[in-house]
Amino acid sequence: MTIGLDMMGGDYAPMEAVKGVKYWLSGNDKPVNLLLIGDEPAIQKLLTEHDVPSDHITIVHAEEIIDMHEHPTKALREKQNSSIAIGFHLLASGKMDAFISAGNTGAMLVGTLFSIKALEGVIRPTISTIIPKENGGTGLLLDVGLNADCKPEQLNQFAIMGSVYAQLVLGIEKPKVGLINVGEEEGKGNLLAQATYPLLKENKHIHFIGNIEGRDVLMDKADVMVCEGFTGNIILKLAESLYEIGQRKKIDDEYFDRFNFEIYGGTPVLGVAKPVIIGHGISGAKAFMNMIKLSQLMLEKDVMQKMKEELA
Amino acid sequence: MTIGLDMMGGDYAPMEAVKGVKYWLSGNDKPVNLLLIGDEPAIQKLLTEHDVPSDHITIVHAEEIIDMHEHPTKALREKQNSSIAIGFHLLASGKMDAFISAGNTGAMLVGTLFSIKALEGVIRPTISTIIPKENGGTGLLLDVGLNADCKPEQLNQFAIMGSVYAQLVLGIEKPKVGLINVGEEEGKGNLLAQATYPLLKENKHIHFIGNIEGRDVLMDKADVMVCEGFTGNIILKLAESLYEIGQRKKIDDEYFDRFNFEIYGGTPVLGVAKPVIIGHGISGAKAFMNMIKLSQLMLEKDVMQKMKEELA
Numbered sequence: 001m002t003i004g005l006d007m008m009g010g011d012y013a014p015m016e017a018v019k020g021v022k023y024w025l026s027g028n029d030k031p032v033n034l035l036l037i038g039d040e041p042a043i044q045k046l047l048t049e050h051d052v053p054s055d056h057i058t059i060v061h062a063e064e065i066i067d068m069h070e071h072p073t074k075a076l077r078e079k080q081n082s083s084i085a086i087g088f089h090l091l092a093s094g095k096m097d098a099f100i101s102a103g104n105t106g107a108m109l110v111g112t113l114f115s116i117k118a119l120e121g122v123i124r125p126t127i128s129t130i131i132p133k134e135n136g137g138t139g140l141l142l143d144v145g146l147n148a149d150c151k152p153e154q155l156n157q158f159a160i161m162g163s164v165y166a167q168l169v170l171g172i173e174k175p176k177v178g179l180i181n182v183g184e185e186e187g188k189g190n191l192l193a194q195a196t197y198p199l200l201k202e203n204k205h206i207h208f209i210g211n212i213e214g215r216d217v218l219m220d221k222a223d224v225m226v227c228e229g230f231t232g233n234i235i236l237k238l239a240e241s242l243y244e245i246g247q248r249k250k251i252d253d254e255y256f257d258r259f260n261f262e263i264y265g266g267t268p269v270l271g272v273a274k275p276v277i278i279g280h281g282i283s284g285a286k287a288f289m290n291m292i293k294l295s296q297l298m299l300e301k302d303v304m305q306k307m308k309e310e311l312a
Numbered sequence: 313m314t315i316g317l318d319m320m321g322g323d324y325a326p327m328e329a330v331k332g333v334k335y336w337l338s339g340n341d342k343p344v345n346l347l348l349i350g351d352e353p354a355i356q357k358l359l360t361e362h363d364v365p366s367d368h369i370t371i372v373h374a375e376e377i378i379d380m381h382e383h384p385t386k387a388l389r390e391k392q393n394s395s396i397a398i399g400f401h402l403l404a405s406g407k408m409d410a411f412i413s414a415g416n417t418g419a420m421l422v423g424t425l426f427s428i429k430a431l432e433g434v435i436r437p438t439i440s441t442i443i444p445k446e447n448g449g450t451g452l453l454l455d456v457g458l459n460a461d462c463k464p465e466q467l468n469q470f471a472i473m474g475s476v477y478a479q480l481v482l483g484i485e486k487p488k489v490g491l492i493n494v495g496e497e498e499g500k501g502n503l504l505a506q507a508t509y510p511l512l513k514e515n516k517h518i519h520f521i522g523n524i525e526g527r528d529v530l531m532d533k534a535d536v537m538v539c540e541g542f543t544g545n546i547i548l549k550l551a552e553s554l555y556e557i558g559q560r561k562k563i564d565d566e567y568f569d570r571f572n573f574e575i576y577g578g579t580p581v582l583g584v585a586k587p588v589i590i591g592h593g594i595s596g597a598k599a600f601m602n603m604i605k606l607s608q609l610m611l612e613k614d615v616m617q618k619m620k621e622e623l624a
Contacts, residue, residue: 134557134560145494148494148501148502148503148505149502149503180546182457182460182541182542182545182546189460189542190460190461190540190541190542191460191461193460193542213545213546213549214545214546214547214548214549214550214551214552214553215549215550215552215553215556216553217546217550217553218550218553218554218557219553228502229494229502230494230501230502230505230543231542231543231546233494233525233526234492234494234525234526234529234543234546234547235526235546235550236526237525237526237527238526238527238529238530238547238550239526240526240527241526241527241528241529241530241531242530242554244527245446245530245567248446249565249567251563251565251568253561253563255557255561256563
């Protein structure tokens with residue numbers, strides 16, 4: 001198993017990425033190889049300085065870096081020697097099994113969509129977010145922005161992919177799926193929600209519990225919460241702002257602390273053949289460690305294969 | 313000026329409505345008449361018990377009550393002698409100038425749409441909510457559920473109606489209008505947001521500041537925040553749940569207290585010829601008082617006429 005890590009992505013690269021690798025190595029006893037992609041001399045220097053053991057580690061030199069604010073498609077095309085472009089090349093050619101970056105989100109998405117195959121039958125891949133539940137549990141919301149306009153069939157696929165992820169990665173045995181909507185009863189909602197409801201209801205691969213409203217998002221009602229990427233993105237960013245408000249208002253509460261999305265490490269693109277994990281720009285060492293752990297877990301549990309089976 | 317109040321709507325009717333009337337009377341010195349609609353003996357008894365002065369007050373007897381959980385259209389058709397049906401009859405026939413109820417929300421909406429004329433050119437009326445801003449200010453979000461699917465032209469009208477309301481009722485001199493979206497730049501978003509942006513940009517009746525994201529909703533960025541009723545409803549109900557979570561977690565913070573939407577009294581239907589105010593089911597005396605004040609203010613400032621002019 002080989003996992004690739006973009007060492008140049010994120011605000012604190014490559015330092016925090018190196019520290020993340022060190023943390024992960026100290027807790028890992030499985031035969032996993034890491035490819036560290038980026039500026040070789042800089043990475044080598046930091047690895048030595050931080051006494052990072054060199055077994056299982058290979059540095060892959062990348063001349064260029066795609067900046068956080070570059071235009072994704074243009075940057076990927078013009079910077080073939082960037083750590084992100086090289087990462088996707090290695091992933092697509094089978095030299096590694098998963099790819100992680102806290103760099104330019106757009107470039108990571110474009111790279112995934114264009115170089116990694118979608119799972120058979122998947123209309124469009126999706127990205128999700130963890131939602132901290134008031135009772136201490138953890139939910140999954142998807143899509144959160146990759147697909148601003150969706151067809152009912154897409155939401156139905158999100159429900160399946162989200163359920164597999166919730167089961168294998170979040171450890172929820174029988175994830176309850178809820179359709180985000182403006183009312184509880186079947187028949188409520190916009191045209192999309194109205195057309196999606198019957199699909200979810202008849203879907204044998206999921207445990208559909210019906211519509212959930214805005215007030216249920218933070219509650220225990222559903223584990224997997226499905227909507228188009230427009231609404232999902234608004235919810236995600238509103239939730240992120242709650243953490244910042246809580247910090248500024250010095251609200252000392254364990255629950256609100258969980259809205260610090262940095263700690264989750266990153267979000268995987270779901271619906272593609274291999275794990276691609278996109279990290280927050282401000283990822284620190286712990287986030288990098290968690291992203292390596294997440295891709296390792298996704299590979300070990302064979303999440304992609306399970307999704308493929310459930311989608312068939 | 314005559315304002316009608318449904319005395320039988322809400323969980324604490326008619327008691328809290330009577331107390332609300334009393335509070336309002338003690339602070340009001342303008343020549344406004346109130347029509348109190350509901351069970352006459354019960355209302356009369358409470359007015360006497362609470363020493364409510366009888367000048368400017370007329371009780372209009374209503375035999376029936378539309379229950380909170382009745383089907384709106386069916387109930388309005390079958391209960392012609394209910395306080396809500398009588399209220400709309402009096403409003404439509406010009407016997408009163410505004411109508412307030414904390415009763416069945418659906419029946420209030422259906423009653424408004426079917427018995428009160430929309431302002432000329434308005435595609436569909438809308439409902440809004442107050443959004444407490446972190447800096448202490450107050451924003452307006454619309455639509456919050458009356459129009460789950462919208463055309464760009466509707467969002468453009470929401471922007472105008474919201475701006476007039478923000479100006480005349482919330483006292484914001486030059487309200488900044490933001491389009492709720494998944495990214496900052498023009499061209500971002502779903503098909504609706506993409507098509508709405510140029511309309512708002514060219515609209516001379518509003519002060520458009522561009523797209524705002526989920527993270528900006530609680531910030532000072534825009535005063536009037538425009539979206540279709542699906543996303544708006546999810547935001548509203550998520551915000552309502554924050555107050556409840558804050559209460560349960562005993563978070564003692566002035567800002568989070570402002571997410572207690574009961575205190576705002578109610579929301580007006582915008583885009584119709586006369587003020588109709590819909591209150592929260594759990595409205596207390598203060599909410600009733602605030603709803604009478606709000607309809608009085610809307611009539612004094614001639615909000616409907618101003619909207620008509622701006623929409624022309």
